[in-house]
Amino acid sequence: MKLVIIAGPPSAGKTAVARQIIRHRGGSEKIAFLKIDVTRAFEDKELADEFGIPTKKIYSGDLCPDHTGVMIMKDAISWAEEENADLFIIESAGLCLRCSPYTTQALGIVVLSAVSGINTPLKMGPMVALSDIAVITRIDLVSQAEKEVFRERTREVSPGLDIIETNALQGTGIRYLLRAIDEFPEITDPEKIVLRGVPPLGVCTICIGKKEIGWQKHFGVIRKLNDADYMYRGD
Amino acid sequence: MNSELIEEITILPGRNRQGNPENFDKITIKPGNTISIVGPTGSGKSAFINDIEIFAENDTVTGRTVLVNGRCPPEEYVRDPAKKPVALITQNTKCLTDMEVSEFLEMHIRSRQIETPGVLKKTIDLANEFTGEKILPDIKMTSLSGGQTRSLMIADAIVISNAPILILDEIENAGIFKDKVIEMLKEYKKALLFVTHDPLVALMSDRRIVMKNGAVEAVLQPNGTEREALEKVVELDSILCRMREEIRAGQLIRIPALT
DSSP, X not given: OEEEEEEOSTTSSHHHXXXXXXXXXXXXXXXXXXEEESSOOOHHHHHHHHHOOOEEEEEOTTSOHHHHHHHHHHHHHHHHHHTTOSEEEEEOOOOSSSOOOOBTTXXXXXXXXXXXXXXXXXXXXXHHHTOSEEXXXXXXXXXXXXXXXXXXXXXXXXXXXXXXXXXXXXXXXXXXXXXXXXXXXXXXOGGGOOBSSOOOOOXXXXXXXXXXXXXXXXXXXXXOTXXXXXXXXXX | OOSSOOOOEEEEOOBOTTSOBOSXXXXXXXXXXXXXXXXXXXXXXXXXXXHHHTTOBSOSTTOOXXXXXXXXXXXXXXXXXXXXXXXXXXXXXXXXXXSBHHHHHHHHHHHTTOOOTTHHHHHHHHHHHHOSSOOOTTSBGGGSOHHHHHXXXXXXXXXXXXXXXXXXXXXXXXXXXXXXXHHHHHHTTOEEEEEOOOHHHHHHSSEEEEEETTEEEEEEOOTTTTHHHHXXXXXXXXXXXXXXXXXXXXXXXXXXXXX
16 A cells, blocks of 8 residues: 655645545545544545545644644554555645654655745745655646746755646646656555654643743743743743 | 757647547647637636646646647656746736745746846846836835736746747736737747737737637638738727727827727
């Protein structure tokens, strides 16, 4: 089974890209799909209705959705294998831009919208830098020059990144993504899958529900306005 | 720049929405050709230009194939913007990139690895020939008007992208000097494809591709038979342009315009 992990900000077109992959490959192989989201998601039902494939979703609630993804990924891989899937697509919630849910043995795809701000790729850091492929959507809404400038910005974050421009609703350019999936190896050993990057720190008293503002009121890994570094204040 | 000279582009037929084959053998486009693509909304004009832009290989909804110099083009023609021989000027008249004009163009020049000096100024100067509202280098791209954005994008496609094939999607509805644009593009020996509803643009083209139901319905080649109509359109257009400028300037239009 091959594993594909799709990340990207909200409404960038992640599901549209997943849909294109399923549309083009679903005839010849069995595909399973998992959506990770925070409070509501509809993708699992939509894709199950549209393509008749096994889908699942998980809500992270108060937990960081990417952390949730990491927690449940082994279970999810087992589920997809039980479903006899040839290809397993995991779509992240796409929230804080600092996340990078990519793992080893999986093709990491970041989906970016060409109509998002020109600095968006720079703001995203590891979500772009640790991916294998950037799929830039809504390419039909921008001019040639804007495409090239957006591309240049994306390359600033990750110079060797493979970039695929697409109108994901029509499926233009998606052939290169399909080929990258073809060429990507299957999972060899799920036990050995690890995250490619370190997820953001999430250990302070805000994480456990204290609502006061100001670092003085909190413990754990905290930060002051004029300090460049994180500091640790134990309880 | 392109190592290979683009001598011609060939479009091979696909299918209409019902799956029936299109009504042509092939359409060949050469540098200097001007072609209009016409048809009602939803007739497949955008899908047609999209096929050309990405050099379809029977892998789009239309099933068309687009060849360069009689062959399937190398992948870099689609994927590497610096080698891409097609520039598409979209209907979009708003640029969403939050940068100054000069910053935006510099970044585009850098991505194209152009080192010739003066390209930035040349692009802005050319853009200012297409629009009556002067574009300044330090203005934000997001605050350009529709006409200014269009003008700048066309100038960019000519000077920076330097693409041999230009596709212009409804240039008429953006407040630019369209006759000036066509004249300039012909001068630069570009192959031009216009998606248009504008009589002037349509009649100034050598050929008209008529779209219907997702497919090419006909390819019209007027061969001079529309010359009189074109003369009339040019005359009407100049009257309308003059009136438009007078209205903009806050004047009352008293003189009967038709002479």
